Amino acid sequence: MASATSNVGNDASGEPLLPEPWTVLRAARETPDVVTLEIAPSAGSEPRRPRPGQFLMLYVFGIGEVPISVAxxxxxxxxxxxxxDVGAVTHALCQLGPGDTLGVRGPFGTAWPLEHERGRDIVIGAGGIxxxxLRPVVTAIMADRASFDDVVVMYGAREPRELLYTDExxxxxxxxxxxxxxxxHADHAWDGHIGVVTTLIRYADFQPNEAAAFLCGPEIMMRFTAQELVQRGVDPRRVHLSMERNMKCAVGFCGHCQLGPEFVCLDGPVFPWPRMERLMAVHEL
Amino acid sequence: MKELDTVIGEHPFFEGLSAADLDLIAGCGQIAVFRPGQFLLRAGTPADHFFLIRRGKLSLEMTAPGKDPFVFETLSDGDVVGWSWLFEPNVAQFDARSIDDTRVVQFDGKCLRGKCDADPRLGFDLMKRFARKLIQRFADTRLQLLDVYGKRD
Known part of the structure; x- marks a missing residue:
């Protein structure tokens, strides 16, 4: 059975807590509060080739560090x-431009188990950021399209101007x-669907018993989407979701991202639904 | 050309309904097409119909004087629109406006209410189907109200 694959030991330097200098190659504003950065190792820094689903710790010197998934x-x-741009560190990251330097640790965490789902229908459910x-999952499928059957992307956002990657x-x-x-929400200038992302499931062409799903978005959105997919017949073990928690050390030392028995930075962020279903309903967590 | 009971039976809303019931229900239905901008339902007017959407798209809207209509949901292939026909006072609560050429099966609510009253088993089946839709729409509305994409405070 498919499961998320761990890659925490991928840190090439052997110093997982030590950031290395990387350089911003390109910065593009996607929406009023979302920026895409393309970054690369500065001279002398080790390259880190992450896999889709994993995250890097991005450090703005003098301000702080945040986990950011690979896009x-x-x-x-x-x-x-x-x-x-939701806080001090992400705000600083969104101000960076080409040539600026930032610190990078990682990659950390588990990857989307796309290679285990070859031959299946793929349902990608995304909400907001x-x-x-999930974008690299789409890219990977496009590069190996014949290995998958029907593929559907269901994407929801608050309003049209907050949608990402529309040009793709x-x-x-x-x-x-x-x-x-x-x-x-939208006005009449918008000619797409209006409604929450779960409403798209009924328009998606896939065979539930042949499908695997990859979900990322607000936890409530993922919970309802996973429940709906399972209710329609998708094997719950083939529903994978990416959790967002307050990762600090990223290597399972500090416990900031602990969710019940799971360290999201180490055991996740990509989890199969059965490991999250109960935990996502526990108020105290 | 397909018979109407076949068309209805292929729609997800009536999945699993017996041939006899489909035949009975089809007696209250007819094929219709709404062009872009045409209204299927207008708020405040008698809710005499409901519609199975075969193909196309429509918006559910609320209108306030002097303002653009507020669209709170769109519906498309395989959806059903209109439930006020089933509940007194049988007055539509929202506008339903066609966005594309929307092909529907349009049902006469009064005709169907009569058949449901005469056959409570059929009436209960229909009530359960509409209740499931109402629950789903209610859950969707709650999610929409939560504004889950908002920034964390």
Missing amino acids: GLGDRDAVVHTIR GMAP FASWRAADIQVEVTVD
Whole structure:
């Protein structure tokens, strides 16, 4: 049975707590509060080739460090991150431009187990900034499209201007990927769906008993989406979700990201649904 | 050309309904097409119909004077719209406006209410189907109200 694959030992330097200097190659504003950075190791720093689903710890010197999921892989050793400006560190990251230096640790955590789901229908369910960790899954499927059956991306956001990667949707569709997009609120200028992301499931073309699902977004959204998919017949062990918690050390020492018996930084962030289902309903966690 | 009971039977809303019931229900239905901008339902007017969407898209809206209509949900292939026909005072609560060419099966609510009253078993089956839709729509609305994509304070 598929399970998320761990890669915590991938730290090439053997010093997982020591950030190395990387350089911003490109910065692009996606939405008013979301920026995509392409970064690469500075001269003398070790390259770290993460896998989709994993995260790096990005350190803005003098301000702090945050975990950011991989949103893509660039040329050679470059890594792409899409960052939402929600706090002091992410705000500082969103101000960086080409040539700026930041500290990088990782990659850490588990990856999306896409290689275990070859031959299946793939359902990708994303909410808000949760599209970022799933973008490399779409890219990987496009690069190996014949290995998968029906593929559908269900993507929801609060409003149209908050949607990410809209300029890539045409190429996804051209690769025979069904792309269904919805927003919670919109005016008449918007010609797509309006409603929560779970409403897209009924428009998605996939065989539940042949499908695997990859979900990332607000926990409530993931919970309802997972429940709906399982209710429709998707094997719960094939529903994978990426959890977001307050990762600090990223190697399972500090416990900041602990969720019941799980260290999200070490055992996750990608988990199969049966390991999260009960925990996501525990108020005290 | 498919018979209407076949068309209805292929719609997810009536999945599993017996041939006899489909035949009975089909007697209250007809195929219809709504062009972009046409209203299927208008708030405050008698709710005489409900619709199975075969193909197309429509918006559910609320209107306030002097303001653009507020669209709170869109519906598409395989959805059902309209439940006020089933509950007194049988007045539509929202507007339903066609966005694309929307192909539907349109049901006469008064006709179907009569058949449900005459056959409580059928009435209970229909009530359960609409209740499931209502619960789903209610859950979706709650999720929408939670505004889960908001920034964390």
